[in-house]
Amino acid sequence: MLYTTAALSLILFAAQTYAVCYDPSPAFLPPKSNTYRGSAIINDAFKSIAANLDELLAQSAFDTSSFSIEVTTSTDSLWELHHTARDKDPERPGAEKVGGDSVYRVASISKAFTVLAIIQQHAAGNLSIDHAVNQYLDLEGDIQWSDITLRTLASQLSGIPRDFAMGDLLYGDIDPVSFGLPPFQGEKVPDCESSCSADELLENLATRVPIWPPKYKSSYSNINFDLLGLVVEEVTGLAFADYVEQAILQPLGMDSSSFIKPDDSVAVLPKGLNYWDFELGVQRPTGGLYSTSSDMSKFLRHALKSHDILSPQISWFSPGSYAEHLSSFYGMPWEIFRTSSILPSTSRPVTFVTKAGSLPGYLTYAIMAPEYDLGITIFTAGSQTLLDLLREAVTVPLLRAAEEAAQSDLHSRYAGIFTAAAPLNSTIVLSQSDSNGLYIDSFISNSTVVVGDPQVPLSLLTQGLPFRVQLIPSLLYRENEVGRKGEVWRGAVVLEERQEGVWSDNCLTNYDPALYAGKPLFEVVFWEDDGGIIEELEMVGFRVRMGRDGGEKADGIIGGGFANKKEQKVMG
Incomplete structure (x- = not known):
């Protein structure tokens, strides 16, 4: 098998620049x-979750x-479960039965x-x-x-203090002197037992020092969002609560x-x-904010549908800074968690875009898994240990079931x-497994083995190590020409x-490593029939369209200048 010097150099260059990842993500379009x-897999998961929580x-x-x-998905709610405390305050019990x-x-x-x-307001050009x-x-x-x-x-990168009143030990239930702190006899600082004003916030900030310089290191700060709320008021001329009511809650139908x-x-x-x-x-x-689980599902549906189209300059679910753990990141204002521990058959990472909430008596969590088109709301009132138990009990079996259902559809x-x-000798076999997703099992193009033989030039990309060609959806x-839709992978x-x-963990993805006559070598288009069923597969760089066996064969070669070979051989 011989290669020209130029061709070999090109492939070796691609090998150096094309870092291969072990389990790329996503493996499928959002279900x-x-x-x-x-x-039945999902329904069984919900039944199991309910039984375990009981x-x-x-x-x-x-x-x-x-x-x-x-x-919920981005379109409608799938399941809900509510629990009412057995032991309530008899003088102030609240809702008789907890529901959506x-x-x-x-x-x-x-x-x-x-x-x-x-x-x-950024998208509107007002800031x-x-x-x-x-x-x-x-x-x-x-x-x-x-x-x-x-x-x-x-993005929690300002470096400014966390709070300006809440959390001050001066106003806590425990005597600060018991911590070894000296008695305080200076000027009173805000306690916000009655709500603090914008003037009090700004006056307090004028006396404070930063934790560290801006953009040096992430640190959670509530003051960041107090200031953002004041900016909203400044550019809209409305009270913050009124703006959110008119621009977000009412349009989304969050009436409660x-x-x-x-x-x-x-x-x-x-x-x-x-x-309360x-x-x-x-x-x-x-x-x-006060809200319900039903309303929060409406908000999560909006976020899942709109996170990448709210503004041309903003990808709302992308991380903005590192947190302390290698799997945790801050977004705007999301707490993003990526883990390779949740799926039993693969180390493919799953991304959770979340926001946690905590006030005395309440712990809350909003969770989105965009690759699965799932949003999960968990609201708790009472025990401070319950939320973590619920989060684990719900997300792990649910995501595993969602993965199984998605792989079955794949x-x-x-x-x-x-x-x-005929007469073109081109065939591709696509296989699926829980560990590998959708991949090219074998590919013969114009009587030439492209995938399926260890001696093909693609092996140079991996320095001779075993590999697969996995297909990744591009969205x-x-x-x-007749109006049929094609999915690009x-x-x-x-x-x-x-x-x-x-350094084996280092992975810089590159999904466009090589061209042939100006076309991406491994761009794949799945063409649908009138009923939305995949009937053809186009390998764009190879200028070939192939029909699914059991249906009509595709026309074959697309464009001119490509000869048909009669004998099969390894590409090279």
């Missing part, structure tokens, strides 16, 4: 709602706890609404998310305000959500200390044999065996 609704909640430790859980319309304090999930308001915050607010003191943009605030405390008859009120009645004032943008929709019409589509050369060493 549609009917994939889940018609799936067993958990039988413990007396959770007698005073209530919760609401709801699972029962109201919780969602605490810091409010930050997601604040960021959405900023993005809306720039990359302008410094002091272009909109009069800010003084030692903090480097001119280096802190709205994006920096939203508000920054105003609702009646006790719909309230989930935990027994003991809670912040606490008015946050200027801190509303960081944690003041097999039935795409796997099979595709063959060009791009084509339309042919990309082929990735993936190592089958993990290598040893620290």
Whole structure:
């Protein structure tokens, strides 16, 4: 097998620049709602989750706890489960029975609404998310305000303090002297037991010092979002709560959500200390929203559908800074978690885009898994340990079931044999497995073996190590001359065996490593028939279209200048 010097150099260059990842993501298009609704796998998972939670909640430790859980896709809700505390405050029991319309304090999930308001105003041209915050607010003191943009605030990269009143030990239940602190006799600092004002916030910030310089290191700050709320007020001329009501809650139909405390008859009120009645004032943008699990599902549906189209300059689910753990990142305002531990058959990472909330008496979590088109709301009132148990008990079996259902659809929709019409000798076999996703099992193009023989030139990309060509959806589509839709996928050369060493974890993806006559070598288009069934596969770089076996053969060669070979041989 001989190669010209130029061709060999090109392939070796591609090998150096084309880092191969072990389990690329995503493995499939986001499943549609009917994939889940018609799936016995998903239904069994929900039944199992409910049974496990019944067993958990039988413990007396959770007698005073209530919760609401709801699972949705980007189009509609799939499942919900609610639990009412067995032991309530008899003088103030709240809602008689907890359901989807029962109201919780969602605490810091409010930050997601604040960021959405900023993005809306950025898209409208009323502000720039990359302008410094002091272009909109009069800010003084030692903090480097001119280096802190709205994006920096939203991404937890400002370096400014976490709180300006809440959390001060001076006003806690424990005597500060017991911590070894000296008695305080200086000027009173804000306590916000009655809601603090914007003036009090800005006056306090003028006396504060940063934790560290802007953009140096991420650190959670509630003040970031207090300031973003003030920016919304500055550019819209509306009170922050009024703007969110008019621009977000009403359009999404979140009729039970508000920054105003609702009646006790719909309230989930935990027994003991809670912040149900606490008015946050200027801190509303960081944690003041009251909402229901049903309403939060509406918000998650909007986020799942719109996160990449809200503004040309913003990808809302992308990370903006590192957190401390290698799997954790901050977004705007998301807490993003990527894990390779959840799927039993593959180390392919799963991304959770989340926002947690916490106020005394309430712990809440909003979770999205965009690759699966799933949103999960978990609201709790009562025990401080319940939420973590619910999160594990719901997300792990649900995502594993969603993976199984998606892989089943992947097999039935795409796997099979595709063959060009005679006399062209071109055939591709696509296979699917839970560990490898959709991949090219073998490919003969114009009587030449491209995939399926260890001696093909593609092996140079992996330095002779075993590999597969896995197909990855691009979320791009084509339309042919008769109006039929084609899904565009990309082929990735993936190592089958993990290598040893620290740098084996380094992966810089490159899904466009080579061209042939100006066309991507491993761009794949799946063409649908009138009923939406895959009937043809086009290998764009190879200028060949192949029909699915069992249907009509495709016309074959696309374009001129490509000769048909009669004998089969290894490409080279």
